[in-house]
Amino acid sequence: MSINNDANEQRPKSTEVKIERDRNFWKSFDELYDTPEYKKAVETEFMSSPLRDEFKDEGTSGFARREFLKLMGASVALTTAAGCIRRPVQKIVPYVKQPEEVTVGVANYYTSSYFDGQEGFGLLVKSREGRPIHIEGNPSYPLNGSAVSVRAQASLLSLYDPARLQKPFRNLFNEKRTNKETVGVTWEDLDTKVVAQLQKGSVAVLTGNIVSPATNAVIGDFCSGFKAEQYSWEPLAYGDTVEARYDKAKVIVSIDADFLGSWGSAITSNRQFANGRRDPSQMSRLISFESTYSLTGANADIRHRIKPSQQLDVVLGLISLVSGGSTQVHETLGISAEAFQKVAEDLKNNRSKSIVVAGGVQTQTVDAENLQIAVDHLNSILGNHGNTIGARSNMKASYQSLNSLIKAMNQGSVKTLIIYRQNPLYTLSKSFGFHEALNKVEMVVYVGDVMDETASFSHYVATDNHSLETWSDSEFSRGLYGIHQPLIRTMYDTRSFQLSLMTWAYMAKVGPARIQNYETFYDYLRAFIKSDIAPKYAKGQDFETFWNQLLQQGFVGQVGSLVSKATSGSISNIKKSSKSANMELVMYAKSHIGDGTLANIGWLQELPDPVSKIVWDNYASISLKAAEKLKLKQNDVVELTVGDVTLKLPIHIQPGLHDEVVAVAVGYGRTKAGEVGNGIGVNAYPLAQVGQNGQPILAGQNVEIKKTGKKYELVTTQGHDSMEGRQIVVQATNKDFQKSKEANIHRHHVWSIWSGHQYNGHKWGMSIDLNTCTGCSACMTACQSENNIHVVGKKYVMQGREMHWIRIDRYYVGSPETAQAVFQPITCQHCDNAPCEVVCPVAATVHSNEGLNEMIYNRCVGTRYCSNNCPYKVRRFNWFNYAKLIQSPTHMSLNPEVTVRTRGVMEKCSFCVQRIKVAKQKATQENRLLKDGDVKTACEVACPTQAIVFGDLNDEKSRVAQIFTNEKRAYTLLEEWYAKPAVRYLSKIRNNDEVTAPKGAGHA
């Protein structure tokens, strides 16, 4: 029982606010069907009340009162100390010899690289007094520009992860290797033992994709020295990864390839994809056939839901239509002949300007290989090879390689196995037999930085440096060479993988001279660049100039032209071997969690899934019809059985899913990731089966669903923060847009007797283009990192207490079967007539003379009136002193320019006011005026599609002012309320050749 509920019960019926709801746009099934739960949720303004929690179990524990006493006791003690005596004494410890480049209080930026196994980024890392605190993309980098993925940004926290190993370890096992004890060892000890073992011969090295030429050289030298064999494998990356130019394509057909989310170079693809659609009058068309609801499908102009077993049918059907034949495929797919014909027509009309892609975990069916052959064939008859699509040659990892390693281990021909940052004991299902094979290896040496599932089963753990602590290089694309600089000296007694290999080769006196000669990998790298890289790229410069230029720019060269992909087989030999099942399983990777390596990072776990908006869990997604048929509801726990493996997962009802599909995300259920990531969700990898050729089967298997009768609460951020069906997102089709650029925007005639604020200097504003926003969520993590935003955990997200300053609302449009999705990033709108400002009793939120709605933490007393009065629901309240929970050394990741908020304080987006100030100071120092682009908010920088534009509205030439004055698609949220937001949105255009049915008078 709660106060709020009391109030609701007592409220007479007549005063209930009647809300007209738009049945077309909706966020959840509860909203669509207007369930009692939904009504209750929207009527109580906030999900939670402190009283509700604290008094719930007051009778038994009396927690609330005890806590109150404790806190009051502490604050009395503190006031006594502060009032009469000096506050705690702080020390200032200056350098003995000040490094030239360090100015205390001024950030330095260093170029570097990051590679996550599939996608690589050129980085520009912000460092304060030697601590890296924020990761951004290198703006001039040809692939990703200033944007980086959520995971690359979050890798910052893995540097400061308390779970990181701090020295080398040894695991002592009993005879059966079932029990063990972990002891620390010295590097000398480890090296002696490992080298003695290596000298016995039969060495194997297991790595993932490696895109660093120097690292590949070290591994090559090591392997030649020890006669070792290198195997490369990644759980999610497949050798057939393509390199596409989405900006050059007019029509893109994706068959379960989530190229905007979890597959391949997603951020680069997002960037290219948006560039091909920035101008709505000539935007590209994305058609998606998919068995999950991925980001790619959500952004598709035309989306068809299919089962995994139908992937090949789609491609074969298209091939026959494109080559002039006929097909009945649309009948099996359950779509109209015209719709399917239209896809083929679109492709035919755009020969050499189209792309057909299939790939990723979702396509790893029995027919995976055939699917690739068919897609290659379709691309080649469309003349796309070399124009829009090519091969990505540096992705070597494959399951064939893994299988040959397992075979070698089983034959006893591997005495020593070195595993570099791969976690097969977590990511491989039992049927691969990796674990049994590993038992036959005399010594397993694991090189990584966490005692994970595989590390705990290794004899020695040669603790690796973090990526931000190590020198390296990168070649993400042919002809584009990048440097990977360390940002910080090794924090602990760790050693890079490359140096470990070099040390072992040196001690055993094997391998080419260069692997033995150099004392550090840095020396090796420099020599390698001098001998192997500079001749190709330096263009006659002397080496030192080249080296300095490389460090400064972060890269040399440019993205090479596309290499035509060799067709892997003949189309005539294709025989479909998969059979349609009643209920098919499809596994997928979430765009932010990926394969689960970074599961211990709270930022990633608390980032809502871009489509389902569920946090801290994975689940089995099924369609509404399937749920009705199986009599399942949201949060019902079911047993999924594939073959002889059974998993228990909660049900999530996902609109737009095929009725005979169950989708489950991998990357969850880690047992040895660390305190944060352990036991989050359920590990779905065990559901994988092994195909005839040893290939993994991750989709299309028949799955049985059994209801258990239990419930498990999934937590989503979508049910609250609702906007009550007003004109929030505006969507029009290309036909609508041709008629009127303002299509579907309802303009209000608002007037005021008040003249409004006058801004003589700057007036900050932002525009967000819903047409290019893909919902990738990179902005959310960038904001979290920039503004010291806390992670609150599943329990509090359940109560609506998540702290994200920028959120991405996802609206479904249409029926639950064919639901499209629109994404809308919502941040503080910095209203001119801000409703929050007028209700603050202590003037803790006020208007600045530059149009910012300022939040003053030290003045806030926590009445939360402002949040109550905010129409956009962007304000976040600190219910607890979350900062106290930050473990050392994670506090080192905090941005010193932004105050860390304490308990009882409201907070919200500040338009990165600290960045505005830094830019102003820089301009003053350079004795010039601030110009457009000097100030970029963290979200704007991180946005791969450049959907967010920030700037000065008083500067007529600024990009944002141009958009505000010229762009017809621009509208403000809740214009009729006359809050006059400083943020404008540009309407979403769907290039599907349909015409939106005209609406009656009133709101869109």
Add this chain to the structure above:
Amino acid sequence: MSMRSFLRSTIKVDVLKTLVLIFASIIFTGCLFTNPDGGERIGIGYNKGYSPEQPLPFSHEQHVGLHKIQCQYCHNQVERSKHANIPSLATCMNCHQQVSGTENTESIKKLREAYADNKPIEWVRVHMLPDHVQFDHQAHVTKGVSCQTCHGEIEKMAKVYQYSDLSMGWCVSCHRQPENKAPLNCTTCHQ
């Protein structure tokens, strides 16, 4: 929970709260009226006059007053950073490599030893603002505010003490003067 038990618990909390507040206010007022220096009354939590012992008795009076060394010789980053940096030992050694002094030779010996051992000196911080305040030296110095305006006659201080109370009222009293053209937005200092 019934309404009654809810009311009961609320009342309990209220009684407790009142008691604690009374207790706290007694302590507060005690602080307000007792002033150890016997000078003007100081506000709660301000540290005007604070002058801790430093590990080395560095005298601004001697360096600035007598030898007329420019402030920015040591605090060299004050024009480009928010912090007026405490100089590195190497800066001290620029002179003290040669200068052994006459009065305080022991301290200079200590200084040289620290430099030789590569051990930094841990100075005690005198001027301290709360964590929610961002003061920017660069902005003030480049606008022509002299060091003495806030730090007092530093050239006469044998031992540095806090000259101004560094309260918000004190900051704002200057920012409010129209001739200073200083910004008055809250985020100027609180961000």
